[in-house]
Amino acid sequence: MSRLTLPPQATQVGLAVDVAAFAMHGGELRVLLVQRGALPHARDWALPGGFVYPGEELHEAALRELRTETTVQLEPRHLEQFYTFGEVNRDPRGRIVSVAHLAVLPHGTVHVTAGGHTLGAEWLSAHQPPALAFDHHAILDKAIGRLQLRLEYGNLAMEFLPDTFTLPELQGVYEAVLNRRLDKRNFRKRLLSQGILTPSGERRTGVGRPAQLYRRAKHARIAAL
Amino acid sequence: MSRLTLPPQATQVGLAVDVAAFAMHGGELRVLLVQRGALPHARDWALPGGFVYPGEELHEAALRELRTETTVQLEPRHLEQFYTFGEVNRDPRGRIVSVAHLAVLPHGTVHVTAGGHTLGAEWLSAHQPPALAFDHHAILDKAIGRLQLRLEYGNLAMEFLPDTFTLPELQGVYEAVLNRRLDKRNFRKRLLSQGILTPSGERRTGVGRPAQLYRRAKHARIAAL
DNA sequence: CCAAAAGTGTTGCACCTACACCCATGA
DNA sequence: TCATGGGTGTAGGTGCAACACTTTTGG
Numbered sequence: 001m002s003r004l005t006l007p008p009q010a011t012q013v014g015l016a017v018d019v020a021a022f023a024m025h026g027g028e029l030r031v032l033l034v035q036r037g038a039l040p041h042a043r044d045w046a047l048p049g050g051f052v053y054p055g056e057e058l059h060e061a062a063l064r065e066l067r068t069e070t071t072v073q074l075e076p077r078h079l080e081q082f083y084t085f086g087e088v089n090r091d092p093r094g095r096i097v098s099v100a101h102l103a104v105l106p107h108g109t110v111h112v113t114a115g116g117h118t119l120g121a122e123w124l125s126a127h128q129p130p131a132l133a134f135d136h137h138a139i140l141d142k143a144i145g146r147l148q149l150r151l152e153y154g155n156l157a158m159e160f161l162p163d164t165f166t167l168p169e170l171q172g173v174y175e176a177v178l179n180r181r182l183d184k185r186n187f188r189k190r191l192l193s194q195g196i197l198t199p200s201g202e203r204r205t206g207v208g209r210p211a212q213l214y215r216r217a218k219h220a221r222i223a224a225l
Numbered sequence: 226m227s228r229l230t231l232p233p234q235a236t237q238v239g240l241a242v243d244v245a246a247f248a249m250h251g252g253e254l255r256v257l258l259v260q261r262g263a264l265p266h267a268r269d270w271a272l273p274g275g276f277v278y279p280g281e282e283l284h285e286a287a288l289r290e291l292r293t294e295t296t297v298q299l300e301p302r303h304l305e306q307f308y309t310f311g312e313v314n315r316d317p318r319g320r321i322v323s324v325a326h327l328a329v330l331p332h333g334t335v336h337v338t339a340g341g342h343t344l345g346a347e348w349l350s351a352h353q354p355p356a357l358a359f360d361h362h363a364i365l366d367k368a369i370g371r372l373q374l375r376l377e378y379g380n381l382a383m384e385f386l387p388d389t390f391t392l393p394e395l396q397g398v399y400e401a402v403l404n405r406r407l408d409k410r411n412f413r414k415r416l417l418s419q420g421i422l423t424p425s426g427e428r429r430t431g432v433g434r435p436a437q438l439y440r441r442a443k444h445a446r447i448a449a450l
Numbered sequence: 451c452c453a454a455a456a457g458t459g460t461t462g463c464a465c466c467t468a469c470a471c472c473c474a475t476g477a
Numbered sequence: 478t479c480a481t482g483g484g485t486g487t488a489g490g491t492g493c494a495a496c497a498c499t500t501t502t503g504g
Contacts, residue, residue, distance in 0.1 A: 009278050012237040015322060025463030052236050054320065055473070058311045060483065084309040084324050086240070086283045095279065097240055097322070099309050168456070193379075193492095209501040393483070410485070411467065418465095433482030434474040457500070466491080473484070 010119070014096035017061045018049030018136065019132050020143035021076065021103040022177075023123060024160045029176040030123035031140060032105075032112060034069050037119045041133035045124070047140065049098065062101040062118045070112045070121035076103040077159035078222065083139075090135045100139045102146055104159045124189045127179055143212035145179075151177050154223035155196055164200055167191065170186075196220035227309055239321040241272030241309075242286045243361065245368035246301065246328040247402075249385045254401040255348035256365060257337065258355070259294050262344045266319050266358035270349070272365065274323065287326040293348035295297075295337045301328040302384035303447065307371045308364075315360045325364045328386045348401060352404055369402075376402050379448035380421055383441045389425055391436035392416065421445035 012130050015141040021032040033045045040157070044065040059079055066072055079101060086097040112121040124130060129140060150156040158175045191197060197214040204210040244256040258270045272293040277286040284304055292299055304326060311322040337346040349355060354365060375381040382398045383390070396412050416422060422439040429435040 011240050011279050011281075013240045013277075015236050015238045015240075052238075052311075054236050055313055057313060058309070063428075081309060084283070086277075086324065088280055088282060095240075097324075099311065099322075144388060166456085171322075183494070183496085184456085185496085188457080189459095190493080204502075205455075207453075207503065208456075209503095211456055259459075391483085408469085409483085410469085413484080414486095415466085428477075430482080432480080433477065434484075436483055451504105453501085454502090456502095457483105458498090461495090463495105464491105464493085465483100466497105467489085469487090471485085473481100474481105475481085477478105477480085 011095070013050045013086075013118050014091075014094060016049055016096045016098040017052060017058060017065060017097050017101055018047045018139055019062050019103055019107055020047055020140055021066055022126060022143075022160075023105040023109055024107055024173055024176060025123050027172060027176065029126040029179075031126040031129060031143075032066075032070060032072070033122060033124050033132070034118040035120040035131060036123075036133060037117045042102070043119065044133040045130045046133040047100075047136045048118075048121070058099050058129050059101070063102070065100070066103060068115055069118050071115045072105065072109055072112055072161045073181075074105060074109045075104050076157060078104040078150075080100070080146075083142050085135055085139060086175050087135070098139075100143065102143050102150075104147075105158060107160060148178055150222065155194075155216075156222055158196075158220075164203075164213045164215050166203065166213060168211060170214075236320070238311075239316075239319060240277045241270045241274055241321050241323040242283060242290060242326060243323050243364055244287050244291050244326045244328055245272055245365055246297070247332055247368075247372060247385075248292055248330040248334055248348060249332055249398055249401060250348050252391065252397060253298060254291075254351040254404075256354060256368075257291075257295060257297070258347060258349050258352040258357070259339070259343040260345040260347075261358060262342045268344065269358040270355045271358040272325075272361045273343075273346070278369060283324050284326070287328070291328060293340050294343050296340045297330065299334045299336055301330050303327070303329040303375075303381060305371070305375075308367050310360055312360070323364075325368065327368050328371075329381060330430060332385060332387050373403055379447050380419075380441075381447055383421075383445075389428075389438045389440050391428065391438060393436060395439075429434065432438055 023030055023035055032048060034048050036042050036044055036046050048065050048093055050065050062079060081099055082102050084099045088095060105214055114120045126144060151174060160173045161169055167188055171182060196217045198217045200213045202210050202214045233440050248255055257273060261267050261269055263270050273290050275290050287304060307327050310322045313320060339345045349371060376399060382395055385398045386394055392413055397405060400407055410433055421442045423442045424440045425440055427435050428438045
């Protein structure tokens with residue numbers, strides 16, 4: 001295939017990724033936010049993100065930002081591009097187009113510390129976030145919408161939990177993401193009838209009757225769209 | 226808000242849009258394709274698309290490409306960004322990121338002629354397209370998937386038809402987009418029970434019993450996602 | 451034995467599928 | 478009157494929502 005050059009009318013823009021990374025903490029859906037260390041919007045909260053390197057794929061950039069802007073060690077269990085924000089004036093520095101990604105991290109990834117050039121990184125409430133820089137509020141909104149879609153039509157909820165988990169824990173994920181209460185009996189019937197859970201041993205909690213532990217069945221894939 | 230400049234690490238890439246524009250023709254779902262007039266992929270079929278102008282919004286660029294690469298006069302009834310294709314080597318000219326859009330044009334927009342720098346423009350079968358340039362096959366696939374989603378969970382089908390239409394015509398749209406036959410009685414029950422159709426006068430066709438005409442009800446909006 | 455959380459069934463309703471015949475019109 | 482396409486109803490199955498009590502464990 002011939003090597004050609006970009007035609008003159010090709011608009012050059014800054015290409016960035018932003019990542020809305022979700023995890024459960026304290027029975028609540030949290031999103032990973034960083035406190036910006038540089039202008040514009042210094043000291044404001046923002047989604048982790050930044051410019052894509054030359055020769056770097058979009059999803060690689062998303063992973064890199066997640067690992068350098070914060071100190072998240074674990075791999076995301078799910079990473080998905082969901083929308084591209086390209087409004088002309090969304091960034092005061094010039095035309096910057098951001099391909100927004102949705103990530104889900106398993107339980108146990110709640111310890112983050114500042115990395116890279118950010119002042120801090122924290123898991124904050126996804127449903128009541130603080131004020132955010134740029135158009136990150138719109139990005140977060142759309143990310144939550146996509147996440148809810150993937151819960152109801154995919155099997156994304158298990159990615160929030162460790163390898164083995166109980167049904168009440170799984171229900172807790174659903175309730176936190178959907179932001180409403182669910183009926184215990186109906187929830188169990190629905191999940192168990194899907195055949196995507198395999199029982200293992202028992203588990204004793206501090207208090208109350210012990211719950212059955214499950215792991216995800218061998219099949220059980222996440223819906224495409 | 227302070228005016229700042231792009232930081233040095235900002236990768237500059239070519240920003241493009243591609244449009245998968247659909248319409249009904251000959252009882253079949255068609256997609257608008259252009260025959261490229263320039264390298265790379267000269268003479269190959271491709272989705273209409275091109276570079277975004279500086280200061281131009283993404284959806285404006287999509288509309289402009291639709292109107293200059295081809296001679297489509299009517300406004301699309303629906304225009305929606307659905308995915309961004311940014312693989313490093315998707316275009317031999319360099320790093321070009323394309324924000325792909327889905328458009329639906331009403332009946333009556335089937336006359337297209339070449340415009341701009343293309344050799345030709347035609348409505349071709351969306352389900353059996355010819356070989357396409359670049360990664361446009363993947364773009365078309367994803368566009369059809371999104372279109373099917375919008376049919377089943379939104380009310381997008383009416384946008385393919387003139388202001389007034391019959392139920393058999395509407396069913397034809399569903400069948401063409403979903404690429405399978407539907408039961409006439411079940412289809413009517415479902416659509417009429419949604420209350421998104423308003424009857425108007427009768428209509429006589431050349432042959433057979435005349436069909437009732439409908440128009441879209443005042444409410445009846447398209448689902449977000 | 452008490453507190454706490456896990457676990458369990460039934461019923462009504464809404465929706466979907468499968469399926470075959472009559473009706474209105476123009477030629 | 479015939480060919481053509483429009484229009485209609487029922488019955489079975491499936492999935493979802495509502496709803497309250499019993500079981501198992503640790504303290």
